[in-house]
Amino acid sequence: MSPITFTLNGKKQTVDVGPEMPLLWVLRDTLGLTGTKYGCGMALCGACTVHLEGDAIRSCVTPISEVAGKKVVTIEGLSAESSRALQKAWIEEEVPQCGYCQPGQIMNAAAMLAKTPHPSDADINAAMSGNICRCGTYQRIRSAIHRAAGGGAK
Secondary structure, rough: OOOOEEOOOOOOEEEEEOOEEEEHHHHHHHHOOOOOOOOOOOOOOOEEEEEEOEEEEEOOOOOHHHHHEEEEEEEHOOOHHHHHHHHHHHHOOOOOOOOOOOOHHHHHHHHHHHHHOOHHHHHHHHHHHHOOOOOOOOHHHHHHHHHHOOOOOO
């Protein structure tokens, strides 16, 4: 095992773990960042979504070796990435119920808005379809994304 270095939320991090260890467990267990959630372990629910080089990825199936030398942003570092409008819209639209899926939902929405600043409902539905909300707040999620994009609540 050789140490793996990457940039996490704007700061260099070096971890000495096996190269196949999922990024999720490095974040949660090794680095103590528990905002990224474990949901299914198979990249099906989106609870573990983080950004890798600006793209939304599922950290539960991404080996730490894939992030070596790259930039990772978690929910803890998102506001530094100028996503305060999205997080504020989430609160204004009262999106969370249980809250468990919300970090992954917000991370996925932020990545989508970075690429599509003024999304349609179809854009939002397509981008967010891989994130499961067991409380069923999908309409509020869509409204919060529209609000953050400057289109107001829909």
